[in-house]
Each structure stands twice: as structure tokens, then as C-alpha cells.
Amino acid sequence: MEQKNVFEPISGFDLPRFAGLPTFMRLPHIGLDDPKLSDVDVGLIGAPWDAGTTNRSGPRHGPRQIRDLSTMIRPQHGVTGFRPFDHKNCADLGDVAPNPANLEDTLKRFENFYTKILSQGILPLTVGGDHLCSLPILRAIASKTPVGLIQFDSHTDLYHSYFNGQLYTHGTPFRRAVEENLLDPKRIVQIGIRGTNYDSEDRDFAKNEGIRIITIEEFFQRGINDVMNEVRTIVGDYETYLSYDIDFIDPAYAPGTGTPEVGGPNSFQALEVVRKLTGLKLVGADVVEISPPFDPSGGTAFLGSSILFEILCVMLSS
Ligand code: MN
Ligand code: MN
Numbered sequence: 001m002e003q004k005n006v007f008e009p010i011s012g013f014d015l016p017r018f019a020g021l022p023t024f025m026r027l028p029h030i031g032l033d034d035p036k037l038s039d040v041d042v043g044l045i046g047a048p049w050d051a052g053t054t055n056r057s058g059p060r061h062g063p064r065q066i067r068d069l070s071t072m073i074r075p076q077h078g079v080t081g082f083r084p085f086d087h088k089n090c091a092d093l094g095d096v097a098p099n100p101a102n103l104e105d106t107l108k109r110f111e112n113f114y115t116k117i118l119s120q121g122i123l124p125l126t127v128g129g130d131h132l133c134s135l136p137i138l139r140a141i142a143s144k145t146p147v148g149l150i151q152f153d154s155h156t157d158l159y160h161s162y163f164n165g166q167l168y169t170h171g172t173p174f175r176r177a178v179e180e181n182l183l184d185p186k187r188i189v190q191i192g193i194r195g196t197n198y199d200s201e202d203r204d205f206a207k208n209e210g211i212r213i214i215t216i217e218e219f220f221q222r223g224i225n226d227v228m229n230e231v232r233t234i235v236g237d238y239e240t241y242l243s244y245d246i247d248f249i250d251p252a253y254a255p256g257t258g259t260p261e262v263g264g265p266n267s268f269q270a271l272e273v274v275r276k277l278t279g280l281k282l283v284g285a286d287v288v289e290i291s292p293p294f295d296p297s298g299g300t301a302f303l304g305s306s307i308l309f310e311i312l313c314v315m316l317s318s
Contacts, residue, residue, distance in 0.1 A: 006036070007089040009075055022067040023092035024127070025309065030091040032116060041088035042315060043122040044308075046095035047110070047286070051103050052132025052170035054162055056258035058291030059130045062301070063095055065292040066127050070305035077313050079275070084309075084316045093117065103168055110136030115143075123315060127308065128288030130258070131157050131170040134243050138173075138182040141241060141284050148187030148240035149174065150231055150280075152248035152273065154194050154261035156213065158202040170289070175202075178209060183241075185209035189234045191227065191273070192216050192248040195261035216263060224269060228276035235280060242277065242285035242311065246304055254303055256295020267303055274310040278317050285311045 009026040023029050024044040030036050046063025053059065076083050084090065096113040098106040114137050117124050126137060131153075141147060151157075151174070158178075159171045167176065177183045190206075194216040197203075206213050212234055219227055249270045251260035265273070290304045 005089075007039070007091060008085055012074070017071045022071055024067055025070045025073045025090075025305075027085075027090050027092045029094060031094055032113075037122075038120055039089050040091045040093070040120070040122050042090045042312065043093040043117055043124055044090065045093050045117070045124055045126045047126050047129035047133040048095050049098035049100075049106060049128075049133055050130040051098070051100065051106065052130045052168060052173070053258055054169050054171060056291065056294065058258060058293040059128050059289055060098075061292040062129060062288075062290040062304075063127045065295070065298065065301040066290065066305055066308070067092070069298050069301040070308065072302060073305055073309045077309070080313065082313050082317055084312050087316045090312065093122075107136045107168065111139045114140030123282075124284045125308065125312060125315065126284070126286035127304070128286060128290070131243070131245055131288050132168060132173050133288060134286055135168070135173040135176055137284060137286065138177050138241060139180070142182035145239070146181050146184040147283055148235040148238060149177075149183050149189070149243060150235060150240060150277065151188070151190045151243045151245070152192055153190060153243070153245035154192055154216070154247045154264060155245070155259065156190055156193055156202040156206060158205050158211070159198075160201065160205070175205065178211075185211050187235050187238065187240070188212065189214065189231050191231065192219060192264060194263055219265070224272055224276065228273060232277070232280065237281060239281050239283045242282055244274070244285070244287045244307055244311070245289045246287065246300060247289055249303065254300045256291050256300030257289050258291050258294070259289070270303065271306060271310050274307060274314055277314045280314070282315050285315065287311070
């Protein structure tokens with residue numbers, strides 16, 4: 001009998017998918033001290049932290065729920081036939097441990113965790129957590145050279161501060177990342193922006209820095225192919241981070257999130273936009289803002305798991 005690759009997900013034919021310990025996509029769990037860590041190409045990482053959430057909290061419970069729902073993912077892509085786990089070694093690296101009582105300490109813990117992962121040559125694919133989680137990840141990834149950013153979101157997350165000068169919330173991560181020279185503003189593109197605003201401060205910042213905002217009106221008017229071709233042109237062939245906020249999707253399809261905005265893409269479109277990124281130079285990605293307390297059916301977490309699989313296929317087919 002042929003020896004099975006240790007990094008293969010547990011097959012639903014060997015063990016029913018409702019059985020066993022849930023890991024991301026039924027992949028093996030490889031801890032940071034495991035000698036097999038150096039064999040990992042893509043690390044799926046849980047970021048159970050939502051101290052940046054300003055209104056309805058809950059994404060700290062996201063990784064556990066997505067580990068459960070991602071047991072539904074089979075190893076072969078339904079449209080392209082691509083089998084990501086045949087190409088590279090993927091593993092569940094567990095959770096980065098936050099300090100729920102101290103925000104700045106948590107940011108440092110995240111940065112240290114990702115610095116260690118990156119030093120092993122592992123491509124990080126993170127499940128949040130709220131959108132503030134992206135900032136310490138970028139601090140590790142872009143410590144030397146700023147990278148581009150493709151952000152699916154209904155919000156810009158470019159505000160300066162909240163609540164009397166608080167700099168670190170899920171509404172500010174990309175403002176900080178630009179200030180800290182982690183992102184090249186000319187290579188940032190935000191897709192799906194909509195909803196009511198406090199004011200135009202975030203948009204003014206984007207305009208001054210040359211950040212491209214594609215509103216949901218423009219997205220639907222032009223269509224996915226045209227918009228995603230522009231996205232590819234903006235980031236080019238250089239290192240780019242992909243950040244997918246689940247509130248990009250219409251709350252009719254993804255209600256399990258803290259800051260929903262109506263009038264967004266459906267589940268089909270939510271997957272298709274990712275598929276258009278094949279071939280880009282992605283240095284990491286995350287799916288954030290899935291909030292199990294607002295997701296009693298698990299449908300949002302399942303959609304998030306499906307997006308995670310699309311991202312994995314794109315990362316490994318480049
Ligand atoms: Mn966001
Ligand atoms: Mn958002």
C-alpha cells in the first residue's frame with residue numbers, strides 16, 4: 001500500500017467528516033515546536049481575538065467555528081479540479097495566543113508568532129478574529145519592504161482613531177499599516193465599500209495617499225471580470241497581501257458578522273472574485289470578522305471556510 005502523505009487531510013472515506021478532532025480542513029495539527037514545522041509550505045492559523053471590535057463583538061470565536069465547518073471542505077476544487085493538498089504541504093498551526101486583557105501585548109504576541117512562521121518559509125493563511133488582526137501580521141510580513149493589499153470589505157478600515165484617540169481598532173488597521181510603511185498605498189485596492197459613514201475622513205485619507213476604492217456601485221456596474229482585471233493591474237507582479245472581511249458579502253448570505261452592510265455580493269460572487277486572483281504573488285492572506293454568536297446556522301462560517309479554500313487554491317496555483 002502506498003504511504004500516505006502526512007500533510008493530506010483526513011479523508012471522509014476513512015473517517016466520517018462529523019467524527020474526529022476538528023482542524024482546519026481536517027489537516028494535521030503541527031505545533032510551532034514540532035520538528036515537521038520545517039516541512040510546512042502553507043500554515044493555516046487561528047487568530048481568536050476581537051479586542052479591536054467597536055460594536056458587536058464575537059470574532060474571537062471564529063477560528064473554532066471555522067475548524068468545525070471547514071470539515072465540510074473536500075480536497076478537490078469543484079470548478080478547476082485543482083487539488084491544493086497534492087501540490088504543497090498544508091497544516092493547521094493552531095492558534096496565536098492573544099492576551100485578552102492587554103491589546104498592545106497581543107499585537108506584539110501576534111507579530112512574534114508570525115515572524116517565527118515566516119522565518120520557516122511558511123506562507124500564512126489566517127482565520128480571524130476581527131480586522132485589527134491584520135496589522136500585526138503585516139508588521140511581520142512587511143518588516144523590510146512594504147507590500148500591496150487587496151482588501152474585500154464593505155469598510156475602508158482607514159479611520160485615524162476611535163473613542164478619543166484610540167489608535168487600534170478594527171476600523172483603523174490599514175491607516176496604521178500605511179503610516180508604518182507596511183503597505184504601499186499606490187498598490188492598495190479596496191473592493192465592495194458601502195454603507196453609512198461617520199464622515200469622509202477615511203476617504204479623504206485614501207484620496208491623498210492614492211489608495212484605490214472600488215465602491216459596490218462601481219463593482220456591480222462594471223462587473224467582476226472588469227473590476228478584477230483592474231485589481232490585478234494595481235497590485236502587479238509584486239508581493240501582495242490578501243485580506244477578506246466577511247462583511248464584503250451581503251448579510252443575507254453572511255449574517256454572522258459584527259458590522260453588516262446591506263447591498264453586497266452573493267455567495268457565488270464572493271467565491272468568484274477570489275478565483276480571479278490566480279497567478280498573483282500573494283505573501284499571505286486572512287479571512288476575518290466571522291462572528292459565531294451572530295451565526296446560529298453556521299452558514300457564515302461555512303461560506304468563510306469555502307472562501308478559505310478558494311484562497312488556498314489561488315495561493316498554491318501561482
Ligand atoms: Mn474590515
Ligand atoms: Mn468590514
